[in-house]
Amino acid sequence: MKKILSMFMIFSIFLFGQPVVAQEQENNLAEEIIYNIMVDRFNIGHPEQSEQVDIQDFLAYHGGDIIGITNKLDHIQQHGFTTITISSVFENAEKGYHGYWIEDFYAVEEEFGSLEELKTLVEEAHKRDLKVVLELVTNYASETHEFVTDSTKTDWFRENTLATTEATTWLDDVVMFNQDNPEVQEYLIDVAEFWLTETNADGFKLHAADQSSPAFLEQLVDAIYNIKPDAYVLAGVLDEHADLEDLHAIEGINAVEQADLLETLVDTFSQVDQPVSNIYEAWETNGSYTDLSYIDNQYTKRFTHAFSENERNKVTAWKLALTYLYTTPGIPSIYQGSEVAMIGEGFPENQYLVLFNHNDKNLTEFFEKIASLRTEFPALQHGDFEQVGENGAMSLFKRTYNDETMYIAINNDSVSRAVHLTDIDTDLQLRGVIGDNTVRANDDGEFIVGIEREAVEVYMVQPNQGFNWWFIGFVVGVFILFVIFVNVLSRKSRKQAQANKKQ
Numbered sequence: 001m002k003k004i005l006s007m008f009m010i011f012s013i014f015l016f017g018q019p020v021v022a023q024e025q026e027n028n029l030a031e032e033i034i035y036n037i038m039v040d041r042f043n044i045g046h047p048e049q050s051e052q053v054d055i056q057d058f059l060a061y062h063g064g065d066i067i068g069i070t071n072k073l074d075h076i077q078q079h080g081f082t083t084i085t086i087s088s089v090f091e092n093a094e095k096g097y098h099g100y101w102i103e104d105f106y107a108v109e110e111e112f113g114s115l116e117e118l119k120t121l122v123e124e125a126h127k128r129d130l131k132v133v134l135e136l137v138t139n140y141a142s143e144t145h146e147f148v149t150d151s152t153k154t155d156w157f158r159e160n161t162l163a164t165t166e167a168t169t170w171l172d173d174v175v176m177f178n179q180d181n182p183e184v185q186e187y188l189i190d191v192a193e194f195w196l197t198e199t200n201a202d203g204f205k206l207h208a209a210d211q212s213s214p215a216f217l218e219q220l221v222d223a224i225y226n227i228k229p230d231a232y233v234l235a236g237v238l239d240e241h242a243d244l245e246d247l248h249a250i251e252g253i254n255a256v257e258q259a260d261l262l263e264t265l266v267d268t269f270s271q272v273d274q275p276v277s278n279i280y281e282a283w284e285t286n287g288s289y290t291d292l293s294y295i296d297n298q299y300t301k302r303f304t305h306a307f308s309e310n311e312r313n314k315v316t317a318w319k320l321a322l323t324y325l326y327t328t329p330g331i332p333s334i335y336q337g338s339e340v341a342m343i344g345e346g347f348p349e350n351q352y353l354v355l356f357n358h359n360d361k362n363l364t365e366f367f368e369k370i371a372s373l374r375t376e377f378p379a380l381q382h383g384d385f386e387q388v389g390e391n392g393a394m395s396l397f398k399r400t401y402n403d404e405t406m407y408i409a410i411n412n413d414s415v416s417r418a419v420h421l422t423d424i425d426t427d428l429q430l431r432g433v434i435g436d437n438t439v440r441a442n443d444d445g446e447f448i449v450g451i452e453r454e455a456v457e458v459y460m461v462q463p464n465q466g467f468n469w470w471f472i473g474f475v476v477g478v479f480i481l482f483v484i485f486v487n488v489l490s491r492k493s494r495k496q497a498q499a500n501k502k503q
Contacts, residue, residue: 029232029254030290030381032131033326033371034333035081038298039089039112040097041351042336043068052094052111058348061097066113070121073128075356079339079364080371083131085205085234089118093142099135100170101142105191115198122199131202133232134195138188138220139208140174148175156184162211162239167299167347179216189223196227203232210242214250221252234292255331258293260286265295268412269321270306272454276395276410279324280387293330295321296338302350305343314341315362316454320412322366323456326374327408328397329385339367373433373458379404389419396449407459411451418450430459440464
């Protein structure tokens with residue numbers, strides 16, 4: 001029912017306004033809304049648990065598995081996501097719940113399930129028009145991997161120079177592949193080809209791509225496209241301070257995680273009165289039209305926790321953040337549990353199993369609505385981007401794609417704010433598609449875009465319809481008929497009462 005209402009809202013806008021004609025897509029990935037899953041910490045599908053599962057131990061398996069993901073595909077689809085990324089499923093050493101202590105690159109970790117269950121997951125996802133992207137680990141293996149003690153492979157590994165953090169202590173128990181070694185390159189490319197062929201997945205998210213050899217990544221990407229020309233290749237970033245220039249230079253990588261924007265996004269939307277223009281300035285310096293935009297992940301403080309520390313309402317804060325992520329350049333990349341506003345100050349609290357029973361109706365409805373808007377309007381996926389006005393902590397953005405123009409108003413202020421526009425033809429109007437607000441030119445030819453405190457609106461540009469007098473007349477007519485009907489019934493009732501008295 002919610003989906004029907006959402007589609008009706010958009011259809012009604014098109015009916016009385018200017019229809020949007022879908023344009024030929026320049027990059028399929030720009031159409032996607034990504035949901036990131038950490039297998040062991042998502043959802044328990046198998047009722048029986050192994051001896052390795054211990055929810056009281058933060059560093060042990062907690063029971064999430066592949067069937068658990070399959071069981072929640074409808075939940076994922078309901079919230080408007082179109083692609084899921086799944087953390088490493090390779091066979092791991094004991095307590096390798098994160099997937100990076102790999103002992104066999106050609107087998108599924110039995111704590112997660114089987115290869116057949118993974119194939120079923122992909123099949124079921126595809127039935128729902130959901131794409132599945134697997135995390136591909138090419139830098140690390142467990143120090144217990146059989147290759148480590150193989151005297152013929154001593155030159156397969158190199159020293160790991162990346163310092164560990166509280167959330168990446170798993171680095172202390174891995175060895176790092178020497179990706180400049182041709183034999184290593186051949187081996188890892190064969191691994192990628194195996195999983196792509198066996199599972200029919202839609203691509204890979206390259207784990208810790210910032211730690212990889214650029215030359216190797218170019219070969220790997222070419223091999224992936226030889227198997228699946230329309231595959232998605234995403235680049236995960238392990239070191240948020242890494243120089244990503246080499247990754248961006250690899251043509252076959254579709255998108256890189258935008259770690260540079262993370263801090264600004266959180267700082268802005270976790271508290272009121274922080275100017276949204278701060279994000280725009282950061283985007284002008286480090287941003288991209290095609291990279292992955294995110295506001296938290298398994299290594300960071302959860303966004304809900306950050307704004308809860310400032311006593312901010314969860315629906316309000318997420319509306320602001322989601323509107324920015326879904327309507328500005330980049331591909332939205334949402335960490336599991338965000339849709340139920342899970343908290344977590346950092347590791348390990350940010351990796352708890354998802355609390356699906358904490359679902360909030362209002363938050364779910366906004367996830368659905370903002371996802372529908374991004375999907376319906378090509379300008380929100382591909383359009384040029386500029387900030388056309390700001391007032392206090394409010395910003396107004398403009399996106400244009402072919403003949404479609406959209407305006408995005410985000411007010412992070414503690415009071416209502418407005419921005420004046422003068423470069424719009426007075427024969428046009430701005431029609432809000434979230435709050436159904438309409439903005440027309442005043443007598444001075446200005447469009448005053450005003451919204452309430454801590455609120456958002458997305459406007460489509462369309463011909464000025466003026467007041468819909470036919471519709472207004474219809475409503476008034478129905479009301480008049482209703483009044484007449486009530487009066488007639490009332491008179492009949494009084495006459496009947498009088499007749500009864502005479503009897």
